[in-house]
Amino acid sequence: MSQDGAQGRYAGRAVAGGRYQLRDLLGEGGMASVHLAYDSVLDRQVAIKTLHTELGREQAFRERFRREAQAVAKLTHTNIVSVFDTGEDDLDGVTTPYIVMEYIEGKPLGSVLDADMAQYGAMPSDKALKITADVLAALEISHEMGLVHRDIKPGNVMMTKRNVVKVMDFGIARAMQSGVTSMTQTGMVVGTPQYLSPEQALGRGVDARSDLYSVGIMLFQLVTGRLPFEADSPLAIAYAHVQEEPVAPSSINRSLPPAVDSLIARALKKNPNERFPSAEAMRDECQRVAQSLHTAAPSIVPGAQTSSGAGVGSAVFPPVDQTGPSASGNVQTPYTPSPYGPPTPSPAPQSPAYGYPQQGGYPTPAQTAAYSPQQGMSTPPPYTISPQQPSAPSPGGGGRKSNLPVIIGSAIVALTAVVSLIVALNMGGDEEGGGGDASASPTQQQEAGYKGPDPSKTMEPDECTEPDESYNDPNKIKLPDFTFKNIDSVKKCMQQAGWQYSEKPVEENTYGDGTIMNQFPAKDTDVDPNNMPKIELGVSTGNPA
Numbered sequence: 001m002s003q004d005g006a007q008g009r010y011a012g013r014a015v016a017g018g019r020y021q022l023r024d025l026l027g028e029g030g031m032a033s034v035h036l037a038y039d040s041v042l043d044r045q046v047a048i049k050t051l052h053t054e055l056g057r058e059q060a061f062r063e064r065f066r067r068e069a070q071a072v073a074k075l076t077h078t079n080i081v082s083v084f085d086t087g088e089d090d091l092d093g094v095t096t097p098y099i100v101m102e103y104i105e106g107k108p109l110g111s112v113l114d115a116d117m118a119q120y121g122a123m124p125s126d127k128a129l130k131i132t133a134d135v136l137a138a139l140e141i142s143h144e145m146g147l148v149h150r151d152i153k154p155g156n157v158m159m160t161k162r163n164v165v166k167v168m169d170f171g172i173a174r175a176m177q178s179g180v181t182s183m184t185q186t187g188m189v190v191g192t193p194q195y196l197s198p199e200q201a202l203g204r205g206v207d208a209r210s211d212l213y214s215v216g217i218m219l220f221q222l223v224t225g226r227l228p229f230e231a232d233s234p235l236a237i238a239y240a241h242v243q244e245e246p247v248a249p250s251s252i253n254r255s256l257p258p259a260v261d262s263l264i265a266r267a268l269k270k271n272p273n274e275r276f277p278s279a280e281a282m283r284d285e286c287q288r289v290a291q292s293l294h295t296a297a298p299s300i301v302p303g304a305q306t307s308s309g310a311g312v313g314s315a316v317f318p319p320v321d322q323t324g325p326s327a328s329g330n331v332q333t334p335y336t337p338s339p340y341g342p343p344t345p346s347p348a349p350q351s352p353a354y355g356y357p358q359q360g361g362y363p364t365p366a367q368t369a370a371y372s373p374q375q376g377m378s379t380p381p382p383y384t385i386s387p388q389q390p391s392a393p394s395p396g397g398g399g400r401k402s403n404l405p406v407i408i409g410s411a412i413v414a415l416t417a418v419v420s421l422i423v424a425l426n427m428g429g430d431e432e433g434g435g436g437d438a439s440a441s442p443t444q445q446q447e448a449g450y451k452g453p454d455p456s457k458t459m460e461p462d463e464c465t466e467p468d469e470s471y472n473d474p475n476k477i478k479l480p481d482f483t484f485k486n487i488d489s490v491k492k493c494m495q496q497a498g499w500q501y502s503e504k505p506v507e508e509n510t511y512g513d514g515t516i517m518n519q520f521p522a523k524d525t526d527v528d529p530n531n532m533p534k535i536e537l538g539v540s541t542g543n544p545a
Contacts, residue, residue: 005192007063010336011316012070014083014395015048015050015087015089015091015096015098015211016089016100018039018040018125019038019039019040019041019526020037020038020047020048020100021037021038021040022035022036022037023034023036023037023038023230024036025248026047031211032049032050032052032053033049033050034048034049035047035049035050036103037133039100039102040201041313044103046084046100046101046103047100047101047102047103048097048098048099048100048106049096049098050091050096050097050098050100051096052099052315053240055322062097063087065086065097066086066088068084068367069086070098071147071537072147072170073086073144074145075141075142075147075424076141076143077137077138077147078137078164079134079135079138079164079165079166079167080138080166080167080170081101081102081103081104081167081168082291083099083100083101083102084100084101085099085100085147086098086099086100090493101168102166102544104158104160104166105161106158106159106160106161106166107159107160108154108155108157109131109154109155109157109158109159109165109218110154110155112159113154113221113222113225117225117358119286119296120297121222121225121253121298121299121300122224122225122252122253122298123212123225123298123301124225124297124298125220125255125256125293125294125296126290126293126295127291128219128222128223129219129286129287129290129293130288130290131159131165131222132212132215132218132286133167133283133286133287133290134164134165134217134220135152135157135167135215135218136212136246136280136282136283137279137283138165139152139208139212139215139469140278140279140280140283142170143208143211143279145333145462146208147170148206148207148208148211148212149170149209149211150200150206150210151192151195151214152167152195152214152215152218153192153194153195153214153217153218154218155192155214156168156169156219157218167206170463174441175519177249181231186380188282192228193234193237194217194227194230194237195214195217195218195240196214196237196238197209197213197214197240197241197430198212198213198241198242198270198271199272200329201238201239201241201242202242204281208270208278208279209275209276209277210272211279211399212267212275212276212279212282213268213269213272213275215267215279215282216264216266216267216268216275217229217268218266219263219267220249220264220268221286222385223249223253223256223264223298224252224253224300225252225253225298225300226249226250226252226374227247228244228268229241234471238531242270246264246268247260247304248265248266249264250260251299251301252300253298253300253301254299254300254301255296255297255298255299257289257293257294257509258294259289259293259471260289263282263285263286263289263291263491265376266284267282269415274494274510275508279483280542281484283388284484286321289397292410307454311439316501317464370470377492396524412493417462446492446543447543447544448544449509449543449544450513450542450544451508451509451510451511451512451513451540451541451542452510452513453486453512453513453514453515453542454486454514455486455488455510456486457484457486457489457515458485458486458488458489459480459482459485459489459490459493460489460493461492461493461496461497463480463493464480464493464494464496464499465493465496467479467480468480468524469524472526473526476526476527476528476529477524477526477527477529478523478524478525478527479519479521479522479523479524479527479535480493480515481519481523481524481527482515482516482518482519482523482535482537483516483517483518484511484515484517485516486514486516487503487513487516487537487539488513488514490516490537499532499535500532500535501534501535501536501537502534502535502536502537503536503538503539504536504537504538504539505537505538505539505540505541506518506539506540506541506542507541507543507544507545508541508543508544508545509540509542509543509544509545511540512533512540512542513540513541513542514539514540514542515539515540516537516538516539516540517540518537518538518540519535519536519537520535520536521533521535
C-alpha cells in the first residue's frame with residue numbers, strides 16, 4: 001500500500017475509544033505502520049504503531065505482543081523511546097494491536113549518517129563513538145531486565161533535534177519470533193540480514209551479546225560509510241556473517257586509529273564468548289577510545305572493498321526481490337521501517353524483515369566447538385569456533401610419524417603442572433588483604449593463549465576512602481565498582497580504606513591476568529563503613545577457560 005493510500009485510509013481514524021486520533025503516516029515497514037496521533041486525554045502528540053493485518057488475526061500473537069509491550073513499558077531511560085500504552089482496536093473489521101509511544105521530533109540515525117557522508121565521506125569517529133555509547137547505555141538497561149532487542153540498526157535509532165539518541169522497537173522482534181504464530185512457523189528471526197549476528201543467522205538461541213554484534217556492525221557502518229558484509233541476497237549476507245572476516249575499518253577510513261579497529265573487531269567476533277561480556281563493558285571501551293582520539297576528519301580510501309559475498313551468490317542463494325514480498329510475507333517500502341518525525345526516504349532500499357529459523361527464548365549459546373544449524377535448515381555450513389591446525393607433513397613423504405615423542409612430552413607437561421599445583425597449594429592458597437602489600441596477584445602458570453595484565457585499568461584510592469553515600473541510608477556508603485580494574489590498584493584502594501578482601505582465580509584470557517572479573521557484594525551495594533564485610537574478588541588468571 002502506498003504512503004498516500006495509507007494516509008488517506010487512516011486519516012481521521014481513532015483507537016482506544018476515540019482517545020488517540022490518528023493523523024499523518026510517519027512511516028511503514030515490514031511489520032507495522034507508524035502514525036502521528038493526538039492524545040485527547042493528556043493533550044499531547046504521540047506516535048502509534050499499528051501491527052499489520054495478518055499479525056492481528058491470531059490471538060496467540062496478540063497476547064504475546066501485549067506482554068512484550070508491557071515489559072518494554074518498564075524500560076525507563078533517556079536513550080529509550082518510552083512506551084505509554086498498548087491495546088487492540090477494530091480497524092477495517094480486523095482486530096489490530098497497537099502501541100502508543102513517545103513522539104520523537106528528529107530523524108533516523110541513517111539520515112544523520114547520510115548527511116555526514118555527503119560532507120566527510122563517513123561520520124567523524126568521535127561522534128560515532130558517542131552515539132554508539134548511548135545506544136549501549138539503552139541496551140544495558142534492557143539487558144538487565146532480560147530483554148534482548150534483536151534488531152539494532154540505524155533505522156531503529158533516532159536522533160532528536162538536540163542530538164539525544166533514542167533507541168526504539170524493543171520487544172517487537174521477540175514477540176514476532178516467539179513461535180506462537182503461524183507467521184513464524186519454525187520460529188523465524190525477524191530482523192535485517194545486514195545486522196544479524198552469526199548465531200541468529202544459524203538459528204541458535206541469542207542473548208545480550210547478539211545485540212553487541214549488531215552494534216559493532218552499526219559502528220563499522222558509521223565510521224566507514226559502508227557495511228562490512230554486502231551481497232546480492234539475504235542468505236548470502238547471512239553466510240558472510242557466519243563464514244567471512246570483516247576488513248579492518250581503517251583500511252576504508254585511514255583516519256581511524258588501531259583502537260577503533262580493535263573495538264569493532266572484538267564486537268564482531270563469530271563466537272559470542274569472545275565478544276564484550278556486556279553492553280556496559282562495550283560502552284566503557286567506546287568512551288575510553290573516544291577520550292584517546294585525536295580529532296581528525298574521515299579519510300576514505302577510494303574504491304576500498306568490504307566483503308563482496310563472492311562465491312555465495314545467486315547460484316547458491318537465489319536473489320530476492322528487494323521490493324517484493326519477503327520470506328515472511330512482508331513488503332519493503334521506500335521508507336525506513338520505524339521513523340518518527342517527517343518520513344525520510346532511505347538512500348537505498350534495506351532488506352525487509354526476512355526470516356531465519358530461530359529457537360524460542362534466548363539462552364546463552366553453549367560453549368561448544370562449533371555452531372550447528374537446526375536440522376532441515378537451508379543455511380550455510382556451520383563455522384568452527386576453534387579450528388584445528390593441520391598437522392605438519394611427515395619428513396620424506398608418505399611415511400607415518402611415530403606418536404611416542406608426543407606422548408612422552410604430554411606426560412612431562414602434565415607431571416610439571418601437577419607438581420606446580422602442589423607447590424602453589426602448599427604456599428598458601430587464597431591471598432587475603434587488609435594491611436598486606438600491593439603486589440600483583442599470585443603468579444599463575446602461563447598456558448597457551450595466556451594474556452598478560454593490563455595496568456591501564458586502574459581505580460583511584462579516593463574511590464574507597466571517599467565512597468559515594470547511600471541514597472537510602474545516610475549512615476551507609478555505596479560499594480565501589482572494582483570490576484575490570486587491575487588488582488594492584490584495587491588493593492591499594494582497599495588498603496588505604498582499611499577494608500578486608502579475598503581473592504579467587506577466574507580462568508579467562510579476554511581481559512588479562514590480574515583483572516577483577518566479579519565482586520561480592522556487588523557494586524552500589526549499601527554497606528556500613530563501621531562494619532564492612534570482607535569483599536570477595538574474582539581475579540583473572542589470564543589463562544583460557
